[in-house]
Amino acid sequence: MACKLGHKHSMNPPQHKALHEVRKRIESAAQSAGRKIGEITLIAVSKTFGAEDILPVLQAGQTVFGENRVQEAAGKWPNIRATAPGLELHLIGPLQSNKAADAVRLFDAVHTIDRPRIAQAVGAEMARQARQLQLFIQVNTGDEKQKAGISVASADSFIDDCRTKYGLQISGLMCIPPINDVPDKHFELLATIARRNDLKHLSMGMSGDFEAAINLGATHVRVGSAIFGTRAGQSR
Numbered sequence: 001m002a003c004k005l006g007h008k009h010s011m012n013p014p015q016h017k018a019l020h021e022v023r024k025r026i027e028s029a030a031q032s033a034g035r036k037i038g039e040i041t042l043i044a045v046s047k048t049f050g051a052e053d054i055l056p057v058l059q060a061g062q063t064v065f066g067e068n069r070v071q072e073a074a075g076k077w078p079n080i081r082a083t084a085p086g087l088e089l090h091l092i093g094p095l096q097s098n099k100a101a102d103a104v105r106l107f108d109a110v111h112t113i114d115r116p117r118i119a120q121a122v123g124a125e126m127a128r129q130a131r132q133l134q135l136f137i138q139v140n141t142g143d144e145k146q147k148a149g150i151s152v153a154s155a156d157s158f159i160d161d162c163r164t165k166y167g168l169q170i171s172g173l174m175c176i177p178p179i180n181d182v183p184d185k186h187f188e189l190l191a192t193i194a195r196r197n198d199l200k201h202l203s204m205g206m207s208g209d210f211e212a213a214i215n216l217g218a219t220h221v222r223v224g225s226a227i228f229g230t231r232a233g234q235s236r
């Protein structure tokens with residue numbers, strides 16, 4: 001059976017089939033929400049997986065990938081990138097300011113701008129390297145102590161500071177809902193904060209909840225295990 005990309009399923013590794021399945025689910029979620037498929041970017045989250053697992057996904061036509069650690073990405077992506085121009089790499093995990101230079105060099109987007117120090121460091125590095133990255137501010141929608149992200153109460157003023165004080169062009173907002181909570185209200189809250197701050201992009205939704213996120217306006221879904229399979233003993 002041939003899929004849209006012209007490959008034969010029987011000859012393809014499981015990642016290809018999983019990717020195809022996720023794409024179909026994104027399409028039907030968009031359709032039920034009355035949204036255009038072109039508004040939604042699938043970020044294939046490849047953390048903990050090596051080139052042997054990433055290449056089949058690349059070959060199946062996926063061009064946008066996400067990693068949560070600068071160090072790990074620096075180790076595996078330069079080689080893959082050299083063979084695949086046009087690829088986009090997104091940082092979706094916490095960033096330390098001493099890694100800002102590496103992050104700006106390696107990535108095309110950062111989803112985790114969440115405090116003044118990081119906003120400043122990324123801004124300075126983009127200027128130094130003459131590179132413009134797509135930037136998302138992470139909001140801690142559940143106000144969880146252990147979780148990264150700007151608090152809900154400080155979100156508006158931080159967005160404003162990013163724009164005026166740090167001169168950043170902010171593309172949108174990102175959240176990771178609390179693990180034991182219904183994600184919908186967090187997606188709604190993120191969409192509300194984005195709307196009142198005139199931000200168009202919403203990075204929300206993972207393997208377990210990307211359809212709900214699309215229904216509530218996600219423009220970037222970050223999907224790992226549904227494409228690559230279960231990760232071996234790594235937290236997020």
Ligand SMILES: *Cc1c(COP(=O)(O)O)cnc(C)c1O
Pocket residue numbers: 045047068092093176206207208222223224225226236
């Ligand atoms: C790992 C990770 C994902 C992907 O999670 P899955 O449940 O495997 O889809 C999404 N977003 C962030 C920030 C992550 O760290």
